[in-house]
Amino acid sequence: MTTEKKSIATGLALAFLGSIAFSGKAIIVKLAYRYGVDAVTLIMYRMLFALPIFAVMAWWASRGKPPLSRKDWLGVLGLGVTGYYLASFLDFAGLAYISASLERLILYLNPTLVVLLGWALYGRGIRWAQAAGMLVSYSGVVLVFGHEANLQGANVAWGTLLVFLSAVSYAIYLVYSGEMVQRLGSLRLVGLATTVACLCCLLQFVVLRPLSAAVVAPEVIWLSVLNATLCTAAPVLMVMMAIERIGAGMAAQTGMVGPLSTILMGVWILGEPFTAWVATGTVLVMTGIFIFTRMARRP
DSSP: OOHHHHHHHHHHHHHHHHHHHHHHHHHHHHHHHTTTOOHHHHHHHHHHHHHHHHHHHHHHHHTTSOOOOHHHHHHHHHHIIIIIIIHHHHHHHHTTTSOHHHHHHHHTTHHHHHHHHHHHHHOOOOOHHHHHHHHHHHHHHHHHHHHHHHHHOTHHHHHHHHHHHHHHHHHHHHHHHHHHHHHHOHHHHHHHHHHHHHHHHHHHHHHHSOGGGGOOOHHHHHHHHHHHIIIIIHHHHHHHHHHHHHHHHHHHHHTTHHHHHHHHHIIIIIOOOOOHHHHHHHHHHHHHHHHHHHHHHOO
């Protein structure tokens, strides 16, 4: 096997594993909720254990680089709050009300939200085929949402709204991070922005909860460690390394395994039902996003 082929194979493997690791986050959160913990406390523990990893990442990527300007620091703060703090907290809060499968399908709509924000903020055009892909994918989410709401009641609507707002928050981060990525580099920006998000989550806990709320079941601690390492820091690094080897487009296509792995883990670990409605909705979402991303890459 040539060096180039080895690099592509390694990149595909990294993207594949990174996508599965990312998708495991929802499973771990749902497991932790079984021990009576709330979203504020749970995300505090996740970010507490992730903070040293991201702080080291930021330090490593900043070695030998010029210090950040005041404008850069303001940008890092803004992106850290929208892209990681708000997106993570809203996602955790929403998972208290909806299944891991529906959560992953909603978050998988993220590329469409980036394009819609580009259209709303900058007047960028949307091709008819992209619009068709969005219509198909959103129809899939509505199908799964309707089925879940019929089974579990009105709280599903609240959870769906929270997770959708999480996806919007992360899309805002992606729209506004392009210029800063060029100046600071992706690893440095991710390290700094996620460090900001970790500190925000710790501050949120101190403001909203008594310190006694930090006393949780040992299972919550171990699940939070697993979430911070295997489902947060590790996939960030794996996906970035994959993009270096195979490019963002191919890495994104490989990421289509994410919703499937979440659904399979939800059925296997959480005992979530896998119905014809969920299967049909998943096929619609993945088909729509496939059409959408293919058209987005065409000149």
